[in-house]
Amino acid sequence: MANILVVDDEMGIRELLSEILGDEGHAIQLAENAQQARDARAASTPDLVLLDIWMPDTDGVTLLKEWQRDGLLTMPVIMMSGHATIDTAVEATRIGALNFLEKPIALQKLLKAVQQGLSRAQEVVRAPAIAARPMMAAQVEESIVTGAAMFASTPQPAGISARVAGLPNGEGHGSNLSFDLPLREARDAFERMYFEHHLGREGGSMTRVAEKTGLERTHLYRKLKQLGVEPGKLAKKGQ
Structure with missing residues (x-):
């Protein structure tokens, strides 16, 4: 069982994700805006965060930057949005987000992303999280370059x-x-x-x-x- 923080300003999304992940045996904490998410992170470190990008007070990417800046991005974060561009998804990944899910989120994609996130959390426990984030961005860049090279050949x-x-x-x-x-x-x-x-x-x-x-x-x-x-x-x- 993992402690998962779900941050989304839409009540329906929060309730749906809480129900699905709760049925999987996880303990779910809900936040409807960035400030509630900050309070939840200050109180304890969740095993995983599902973070919406578009929120009324502070957007998810800005909150992600805050956590990264303050050394609080020590848990896997999966970004969610129904309106984000590719640029936004890439930016979030560069900052330290592990994955990006597009709304409406398919059930199997959600469960797979959560499982990957929790597995990654266990892997990076033995290594400083701050060292993992630049590597993640480098892997994104490398995959783009590698893909272009494969296409060329x-x-x-x-x-x-x-x-x-x-x-x-x-x-x-x-x-x-x-x-x-x-x-x-x-x-x-x-x-x-x-x-x-x-x-x-x-x-x-x-x-x-x-x-x-x-x-x-x-x-x-x-x-x-x-x-x-x-x-x-x-x-x-x-x-």
Whole structure:
């Protein structure tokens, strides 16, 4: 049994998470805003914190920064939000968040993230928590670089390299991502080649791609539509 602090300004979310995690045998403490979360952290150190990003008094990322600054980020923190951007999720991870869950949170994703968080807490007991946080950020950066390198060395469906480079009709150099693009365009380009890579490898199977990328199918469909990626065409080219 673990002591879990749930911080969310929505009563329905607090009650739902409390019920689910309570059924798993955990002791749940609830906070509806950042100040209550501060008080709870000052009173004792929870084994895990589920922290909403958007709250009326102080947002979750700011609270995370406070705990990190004051040496209080000694427990795994999982961020939650239904409106956060990728930039926000990456920033929270750099500060020290262990994971990020998008609302509405699927039951299996919640339980898996909580289990991973509690397992990580046991692993880092023997090492200073402050040393683990920079390593976590470094791992995020390394995974992005490694992913780009893997993409560059893997044969891709025609047309991807040109779009990633931001040049028409195959005028780009290989699959290099142009750093001259504005941040949003560069991020969209990387996400586009990331999903096209997985769709090509999985023959266009949305089920397998959802499993590989860790996204719900509905979220995956929305993301592909937003990026202008057509799974059907990639499936044909991968055959």
